[in-house]
Amino acid sequence: MDQPSNASNPTDEAGPGPAVHFDNVGMRYGRGPEVLSDISFDLPRGSFQFLTGPSGAGKTSLLRLIYLAERPSRGLVSLFGEDTSVMERGALPAFRRRIGVIFQDFRLLQHLSVFDNVALPLRVAGQNVRQYGEDIVELLNWVGLGHRIDALPPTLSGGEQQRAAIARAVVSRPEILIADEPTGNVDPDMARRLLRLFVELNRLGTTVLIASHDIALIRSVNAPVLELAEGRLNRRARSA
Numbered sequence: 294m295d296q297p298s299n300a301s302n303p304t305d306e307a308g309p310g311p312a313v314h315f316d317n318v319g320m321r322y323g324r325g326p327e328v329l330s331d332i333s334f335d336l337p338r339g340s341f342q343f344l345t346g347p348s349g350a351g352k353t354s355l356l357r358l359i360y361l362a363e364r365p366s367r368g369l370v371s372l373f374g375e376d377t378s379v380m381e382r383g384a385l386p387a388f389r390r391r392i393g394v395i396f397q398d399f400r401l402l403q404h405l406s407v408f409d410n411v412a413l414p415l416r417v418a419g420q421n422v423r424q425y426g427e428d429i430v431e432l433l434n435w436v437g438l439g440h441r442i443d444a445l446p447p448t449l450s451g452g453e454q455q456r457a458a459i460a461r462a463v464v465s466r467p468e469i470l471i472a473d474e475p476t477g478n479v480d481p482d483m484a485r486r487l488l489r490l491f492v493e494l495n496r497l498g499t500t501v502l503i504a505s506h507d508i509a510l511i512r513s514v515n516a517p518v519l520e521l522a523e524g525r526l527n528r529r530a531r532s533a
């Protein structure tokens with residue numbers, strides 16, 4: 294069984310507070326009903342946790358709150374000890390750059406090659422991509438895309454697009470990685486390989502939260518499981 298760090302493991306930009314803190318959070322879309330209610334949990338810096346629950350339970354909505362794509366309708370969401378409700382709009386892009394996200398719909402830029410999609414977070418951070426060329430190729434080999442480096446996303450299978458999105462999310466070693474069903478389109482062997490990548494990233498200090506329905510995947514790592522049901526959280530130390 295893989296053993297993530299789950300220890301407080303501050304990064305260079307460590308300040309006070311956990312990587313993610315939710316206190317009594319509620320969320321609704323527009324004027325609709327609450328899709329998340331009374332959500333309280335912490336992701337300590339350097340921890341690794343799963344988020345599970347049936348379809349419609351609110352997993353994606355919770356990840357969207359962490360990524361600052363949505364605001365809570367009540368309660369407190371703080372990142373790295375900062376209350377997100379008082380963050381100025383102009384500060385959001387810099388915060389988002391500290392978070393690697395694997396979306397369910399991948400969100401690759403269709404006109405850029407696999408390599409350039411994966412290099413994008415480094416470019417945005419002002420890094421010299423040439424310097425990282427070999428690392429990017431190595432990462433693409435690890436996720437089984439070594440032969441598709443120059444391909445455009447519309448020519449890739451769903452599983453290949455998902456792996457390119459994963460490589461893009463981890464390439465800059467973000468402080469937080471949130472992943473929405475990151476192994477939903479790959480076979481069990483590749484799922485285990487991708488999980489090893491997340492565990493390794495966690496060992497290097499990244500706080501990881503993975504939303505997944507995949508019980509076998511969850512059981513293969515010794516990590517806490519946050520379980521959502523109808524927008525509310527039941528915490529379990531481990532999956533059953």
Ligand SMILES: Nc1ncnc2c1ncn2[C@@H]1O[C@H](COP(=O)(O)OP(=O)(O)OP(=O)(O)O)[C@@H](O)[C@H]1O
Nearest residue numbers: 322325328346347348349350351352353354355397
């Ligand atoms: N943009 C939206 N506008 C209105 N309601 C939404 C929106 N997105 C999600 N919802 C609703 O919020 C609830 C939680 O959805 P969410 O996508 O967060 O669940 P989930 O656990 O991620 O589901 P799945 O496992 O199927 O991806 C559902 O009732 C859903 O219909």
